[in-house]
Amino acid sequence: MNIDAIRAAEQRLKGHVRRTPLLCSPNLDAIAGCRVFVKAECLQHTGSFKYRGALSAISALDADARKRGIIAFSSGNHAQGIALAARQFDAPAVIIMPQDAPSTKIENTRTLGAEIVLYDRVGGEDRDAIGAELSAKRNLTLIKPFDNAQVIAGQGTAGLEIAAQAQARGIDDADVIVCCGGGGFASGIALALEADAPGFRVRPAEPAGFDDMARSLKAGARLHNAQTSGSLCDAIITPTPGVLTFPILQRLAGPGLVVSDEEALHAMALAFAHLKVVAEPGGAVALASALFHTSEIDADTVIVTISGGNVDADVFQMALKRCGDSA
Structure with a gap:
């Protein structure tokens, strides 16, 4: 993975x-006590940044x-990105999704034409094993949600945009806080900023x-989570950092930041109130x-990602009801 791969992905994604x-x-600046800029990837096609990586990976495959x-x-955002990108290339797509994923994400993925295979992650079913079996049986190409070089390159195109948009505003020093599951988004952005905005530092948020x-x-080594479900933040729940992504972030990222579900809901309400955008937890x-x-943040300027906006109506209403008065 390097900046050349990200720039090549940018060319393939241009116009899409x-x-x-x-x-x-x-x-928001007043609440944070510093300047806050929001990269609104919830406005991307399929409602999240995942379309970038999906299109990058599929466009890099050969026709066969x-x-x-x-x-x-x-759990839904990579699923929708893959489904749309596959449809644009007239390629069949099979998506393995947890049965407790938000219904909005399951239905949107199905509407985009993908075949959905549900599994019980709470009960301990192994999605990797299911994927390996289906891949072998049907000779399908697996595109992982973050541990794929072309996916990381596609996500890095958001970092190129952040660097250019920040430069246009005269920003040359900032912490860039990125929503993080396996690290594909954060590592792609980190590589892009290393090249185009070296005064910026990525910090993963979980x-x-x-x-x-x-x-x-x-710790300096890849650790695992004790559980695989139990948070409203389903989009960024992963077992462990990626094999490809962790070394990149180990080299380029600052300390991680950790928030509660309640804080995520509050941020959703504030984003709606002050930016008029819809975010998922x-x-x-x-x-x-x-x-x-x-x-935990020393920077005078902070750039944050809203990485997705695919939220079920009841969860969004819960965020507004719980936190709306303080927004």
């Missing part, structure tokens, strides 16, 4: 991905591999109880870090 805005609000079909596993990246960075953890963990 949206250049999402960098938003700001004086009210695309014709045979794609397989992926995801939900409490699923902070494997933060703990791994501190996992997509709001970076903003929650900037707003509620200011003592």
Whole structure:
């Protein structure tokens, strides 16, 4: 993985991905006590940054591999990105999804034309084993949600945009807080910023109880989470940091930040109130870090990602009901 791969992905994605805005609000600045800018990837196609990596990976395959079909596993955002990108290349797509994934994500993925295979992650079913069996049986190409070089390259295109948008605003020094599961988004952005905005530092943000990246960075080795479910932030729950992503973040990232589900819900309400955007819980953890963990942030300027906005209506209503009065 290097900047050349990210720039090559940028060329393949040109005309397909949206250049999402960098938003700001004086009210959010006041809460955080510093300047806060929000990279709104919730406005990307399929409602999350995952479309970047999916299109990058599928567009890099040869025609025969695309014709045979794609397989992926995801709780929903990678699933939707793969489904749309596969449809655009007229490639069959099989998506392995946990049966407790948000219904919005399952239905959106199905609507985009993918075949869905549900598994019981709470009961301990192994998605990797299911994927390996289906891949072998149907000769499908597996595109992992973060441990794939072309996926990381695609996610890194968001980092190129952040660097250019920040430069246009005269920003040359900032912490860039990125919602983090396995680390594909954070590592891609970190590589892009290393080249185009060397004064910026990436910091991964995760939900409490699923902070494997933060703990791994501190320990200097890949650690596992004790559980695989139990947070509203389903989009960024992973067992352990990626084999490809961890070394990148170990070299380039600052300490990880960890927020509660309640803080993520509060950040969702604040994003809606002050930016007029819809975030899902996992997509709001970076903003929650900037707003509620200011003592852990030294930078005068913070850039955060809202990585996704695919939230079920009841969860969004819960965020507004719990936190709306303080927004």
